Amino acid sequence: MRRRDGRQTRVAAHGFIMSLIVQKYGGSSVADLELIRGVARKAIAAKNEGHRVVVVLSAMKGETDRLIRLARTASPDPAPRELDSILSTGEQISCALFALCCQTMGEKVKSFLGFQAGITTVGPHSKARIGNIDPSRITTELAKGRLVAVAGFQGLDRNGDITTLGRGGSDTTAVALAIAMSADMCEIYTDVDGIYTTDPNVCSNARRMDRICYEEMLELSSLGAKVMEIRSVELAMNHGIPIHVRHAHSPRKGTLICREDPSMERTPVRGVTHSMNEARITLLRVKDEPGVAARILQVAAKAEIVVDVIVQNKSTEGEMRTDLSFTVPAQEFPRTMELMQGLAGELQAEGVVGDDEIAKVSIVGVGMRNHAGVASKMFQALASEGINISMITTSEIKISCIIEKKYAELAVRALHDAFELSKAPEGETVSAGWDPRRRKTPAGKAPPRRPARGPGLRQTRWRIPPPSVPVSVPLPHPSSSVRPLAPGTPK
Numbered sequence: 001m002r003r004r005d006g007r008q009t010r011v012a013a014h015g016f017i018m019s020l021i022v023q024k025y026g027g028s029s030v031a032d033l034e035l036i037r038g039v040a041r042k043a044i045a046a047k048n049e050g051h052r053v054v055v056v057l058s059a060m061k062g063e064t065d066r067l068i069r070l071a072r073t074a075s076p077d078p079a080p081r082e083l084d085s086i087l088s089t090g091e092q093i094s095c096a097l098f099a100l101c102c103q104t105m106g107e108k109v110k111s112f113l114g115f116q117a118g119i120t121t122v123g124p125h126s127k128a129r130i131g132n133i134d135p136s137r138i139t140t141e142l143a144k145g146r147l148v149a150v151a152g153f154q155g156l157d158r159n160g161d162i163t164t165l166g167r168g169g170s171d172t173t174a175v176a177l178a179i180a181m182s183a184d185m186c187e188i189y190t191d192v193d194g195i196y197t198t199d200p201n202v203c204s205n206a207r208r209m210d211r212i213c214y215e216e217m218l219e220l221s222s223l224g225a226k227v228m229e230i231r232s233v234e235l236a237m238n239h240g241i242p243i244h245v246r247h248a249h250s251p252r253k254g255t256l257i258c259r260e261d262p263s264m265e266r267t268p269v270r271g272v273t274h275s276m277n278e279a280r281i282t283l284l285r286v287k288d289e290p291g292v293a294a295r296i297l298q299v300a301a302k303a304e305i306v307v308d309v310i311v312q313n314k315s316t317e318g319e320m321r322t323d324l325s326f327t328v329p330a331q332e333f334p335r336t337m338e339l340m341q342g343l344a345g346e347l348q349a350e351g352v353v354g355d356d357e358i359a360k361v362s363i364v365g366v367g368m369r370n371h372a373g374v375a376s377k378m379f380q381a382l383a384s385e386g387i388n389i390s391m392i393t394t395s396e397i398k399i400s401c402i403i404e405k406k407y408a409e410l411a412v413r414a415l416h417d418a419f420e421l422s423k424a425p426e427g428e429t430v431s432a433g434w435d436p437r438r439r440k441t442p443a444g445k446a447p448p449r450r451p452a453r454g455p456g457l458r459q460t461r462w463r464i465p466p467p468s469v470p471v472s473v474p475l476p477h478p479s480s481s482v483r484p485l486a487p488g489t490p491k
């Protein structure tokens with residue numbers, strides 16, 4: 001049956017329109033066989049409701065870390081190509097185990113590794129990006145009435161080598177597949193029942209949000225909230241695909257990541273997050289003249305080190321020398337120190353000092369654009385706990401402070417309290433019981449019309465636009481080709 005918007009729609013025997021759902025289950029949701037059986041039951045139930053279901057699986061909890069340790073035991077500096085081959089086996093195992101569990105429950109299922117699912121990547125090992133997806137094998141299996149399982153976090157590069165997508169990369173596999181296959185919904189199942197105002201494992205009165213917009217989720221992810229991997233959010237935002245984050249072993253509705261709506265701007269701050277993965281490097285008393293900062297950052301860029309917060313003060317009158325500090329991910333600390341020590345002589349700096357006992361705490365909210373006094377409230381909340389701020393950085397919808405690592409969780413709780421995030425703002429609560437999957441429409445009655453999508457999204461072979469604007473820069477709004485939320489989702 002061809003719909004008015006040109007898309008092909010399937011009608012099940014019972015006369016309901018079938019939607020295509022991509023479900024992703026994270027490591028903690030598939031940590032042992034019993035949990036994998038539970039996940040299998042959940043996927044089968046969705047299929048029995050009349051949907052076509054593609055399931056993306058992460059490695060069993062702790063497995064990727066175990067494989068990294070194993071590789072490092074074999075070689076202190078494992079070759080990236082071999083390391084990726086090893087790491088990809090985590091998802092290979094969970095995916096095949098899922099298929100076996102489904103089969104023992106009498107379900108027709110086929111599992112695919114990343115390359116078998118047509119996922120090709122670009123970029124370096126261990127942080128490759130999905131460049132192209134040819135989902136034809138998946139489509140064929142779905143058409144035969146099978147459930148399809150895909151190993152997350154991996155693909156094949158142009159040399160035919162296995163690559164991995166970076167930690168948390170199964171989220172990206174799921175979102176990319178959902179886009180490539182024009183899925184109706186992408187569901188991310190995890191060990192929490194949605195996106196909270198802050199990490200619920202750090203702050204016991206964190207509140208689950210019904211909805212969060214892409215921009216806010218993007219900031220939270222980039223600033224340390226690992227619940228969603230950042231590139232998956234970026235992709236979903238650029239293609240306007242809604243994501244439903246929910247608990248793997250609970251029927252409760254979760255949080256919808258979707259486009260911004262005016263109610264989200266009513267409160268200035270909607271989330272707090274922190275990152276312990278930070279280190280600061282300071283070049284002491286470098287010359288305050290054109291080209292010095294550029295030279296320092298060129299050296300970091302050439303080594304593919306991502307620099308985050310940068311602070312340089314104006315030199316005092318007559319001095320013409322100043323300190324320049326910047327932060328890098330903690331794992332890059334030793335390498336960056338070495339590079340900067342090499343550069344210090346060339347720049348006639350007085351020395352280089354570093355500190356990896358730091359953390360970054362951030363507040364995020366689209367409402368910051370039109371509320372005054374947010375920064376002072378944040379600094380006051382930290383001050384009242386005796387927490388000193390050593391660096392500050394802001395964007396339109398976030399403020400981040402670098403503080404001592406030992407105070408990070410205290411700072412999160414103080415900020416959560418100061419901005420009263422445990423209280424649901426008026427008008428934010430969404431009518432109970434919405435379910436983005438409930439798109440079934442009796443056959444014969446036309447489903448609500450959806451605007452045609454951009455041409456790229458209708459292709460069977462599909463290319464993700466080249467990445468990527470630096471993630472801390474607010475990304476452009478999704479274009480008009482973006483689809484609306486599924487009918488029934490709150491506006």
Ligand code: ADP
Pocket residue numbers: 025026027028029058168189190191192194195196197198199200201220224225226227228271273
């Ligand atoms: P998975 O294994 O399913 O991929 P992750 O461990 O990657 O799950 O992400 C889930 C975790 O993210 C939660 O257990 C929680 O501790 C953490 N988290 C951090 N910030 C948030 C937040 N704002 N809302 C919900 N969870 C968060």
Ligand code: ASP
Pocket residue numbers: 026027058059064065090152153166167168169170171
């Ligand atoms: N197994 C990988 C990791 O632990 C990918 C994922 O779980 O998303 O990072």
Ligand code: MG
Pocket residue numbers: 026168171226227228229
């Ligand atoms: Mg994850």
